[in-house]
Amino acid sequence: MADATSLAYRTDVAAGRRDTRLYDRYRTPLDLSVAWNETLDTIVAHRSVRAYRPDPVPAGxxxxxxxxxxxxxxxxxxxxxxxxxxxxxxxxxxxxxxxxxxxxxxxxxxxxxxxxxxxxxxxxxxxxxxxxxxxxxxxxxxxxxxxxxxxxxxxxxxxxxxxxxxxxxxxxxxxxxxxxxxxxxxxxxxxxxxxxxxxxxxxxxxSVKPRLPQKAVLFRERYGASDHAGLIAAYDARLRGFQREQAMPERDWSEQASQRVRGIDSLAGRHLLRDVLHGLGFRLD
Ligand SMILES: Cc1cc2nc3c(=O)[nH]c(=O)nc-3n(C[C@H](O)[C@H](O)[C@H](O)COP(=O)(O)O)c2cc1C
Missing domain, CATH: 3.40.109.10 (NADH Oxidase)
Structure with missing residues (x-):
């Protein structure tokens, strides 16, 4: 067995971390052989935080x-x-x-x-x-x-x-x-x-919120055809799994996203933004 300080051991640990992080992001394995590091780990482990301790942020x-x-x-x-x-x-x-x-x-x-x-x-x-x-x-x-x-x-x-x-x-x-x-x-x-x-x-x-499968957002050379319905359905299911784990109400992402963009009443007043921006001195010609 590799010594805990050896390069082989550290490489294995990093690869395990990489696979876990990427799994969390997609809720399905993403086979990437890239050597993992702290920068990648921070980026891929992002989650929005909406509950905070009261203590101030550190100096600097x-x-x-x-x-x-x-x-x-x-x-x-x-x-x-x-x-x-x-x-x-x-x-x-x-x-x-x-x-x-x-x-x-x-x-x-x-x-x-x-x-x-x-x-x-x-x-x-x-x-x-x-x-x-x-x-x-x-x-x-x-x-x-x-x-x-x-x-x-x-x-x-x-x-x-x-x-x-x-x-x-x-x-x-x-x-x-x-x-x-x-x-x-x-x-x-x-x-x-x-x-x-x-x-x-x-x-x-x-927790890390899963994202759309890469096949839904990544094309090569030109905008391509994908199994749109199938990919979105897969994502709806993965996000429902996440919501269950978080004890959040279960709701399809596709339904949630459609409601968010359904019209003026879903824009919380932001449909007036152009007029407000004019008032703030932006001409937007
Ligand atoms: C420009 C922008 C505005 C956002 N506004 C809000 C907001 O007003 N309230 C909120 O709770 N989250 C807000 N979010 C956070 C998103 O809801 C969050 O990034 C998204 O659900 C994905 O979750 P995650 O960041 O944990 O991966 C905003 C995100 C962005 C990028």
């Missing part, structure tokens, strides 16, 4: 999250985002009320707000005498949203790597104008989503 966690966020690629190095770290319980309570009364915002010691920020580039343009007319186009808004999202997700991975949990809060787009006022956002900036952060409550552990 915010700065680490921002360093990770700023390490993400950014279109033309424009860096068109800003993050606001909110820890004040009263402000968190007001933001929670604006985001559909999500309790986790109250519970998490830290709430990060990720802002698409065209204000900074606008001011730079004004200062150097080159007005930033290009920012008026939908493309620029999309660029800001893309870069902000890439940055935030890097922060999520870094926070998870040091044992913290987090959960995105798209709910803050339910009332974007009120959120902008609460955060004193300047014109041409917009809170894209929030992120609750804290130590996961061990009394309410979150």
């Amino acid at each position: 966690a915010v700065e680490l999250a921002v360093a990770a966020a700023q390490s993400a690629p950014t279109s033309s190095n424009l860096q068109p985002w800003t993050v606001i770290a909110v820890a004040d319980p009263d402000r968190k309570a007001r933001l929670a009320a604006l985001a559909g009364n999500q309790k986790q915002i109250l519970q998490a010691p830290l709430f990060l707000l990720w802002i698409v920020d065209h204000q900074r580039l606008t001011r730079i343009g004004d200062r150097v005498g080159t007005p930033a007319e290009g920012l008026h186009f939908l493309e620029s808004f999309l660029l800001g949203a893309v870069d902000t999202s890439l940055a935030a997700q890097n922060a999520v991975v870094a926070l998870e790597a040091i044992g913290l949990g987090s959960c995105y809060i798209g709910g803050i787009r339910n009332k974007p104008a009120e959120v902008a006022a609460e955060l004193a956002l300047p014109p041409r900036s917009f809170a894209l989503f929030g992120l609750t952060v804290g130590y996961p409550d061990p009394a309410a552990p979150a």
Whole structure:
């Protein structure tokens, strides 16, 4: 038998971990021979955390999250985002009320707000005498949203790597104008989503939520034909298994997802977003 410190032993342990993590992600084996490491483990073991211990995040966690966020690629190095770290319980309570009364915002010691920020580039343009007319186009808004999202997700991975949990809060787009006022956002900036952060409550552990089979999301060379119905049915069954384990109400993903996108009444006020964005100074031409 291999010695516990030997390379062969460590390779075996890592491979076992890899297979378990990938199984958890898909609820079916995924045969990958890649050598496993801590980075991959952190990424594949992601789960959203919605129950937190009350203790604050450790010193330096915010700065680490921002360093990770700023390490993400950014279109033309424009860096068109800003993050606001909110820890004040009263402000968190007001933001929670604006985001559909999500309790986790109250519970998490830290709430990060990720802002698409065209204000900074606008001011730079004004200062150097080159007005930033290009920012008026939908493309620029999309660029800001893309870069902000890439940055935030890097922060999520870094926070998870040091044992913290987090959960995105798209709910803050339910009332974007009120959120902008609460955060004193300047014109041409917009809170894209929030992120609750804290130590996961061990009394309410979150589990890895299985994803669609790769055959449903991965094609090669061109968009392809897949056994769509069969793959979705398989996923519905796997997710029901997960819900059973979590003592959650059982519901097909396909039904749940269809309800989420069924129309205006399922958008929690967000169907008005274009008008609100115009009000916040984005033209979206
Ligand atoms: C942009 C974005 C917004 C989200 N908004 C919310 C939210 O408002 N409330 C919430 O509980 N979860 C929210 N989530 C978390 C998703 O529900 C979660 O990622 C998804 O169910 C998959 O679960 P997992 O992250 O545990 O794998 C959001 C996720 C993303 C990416």
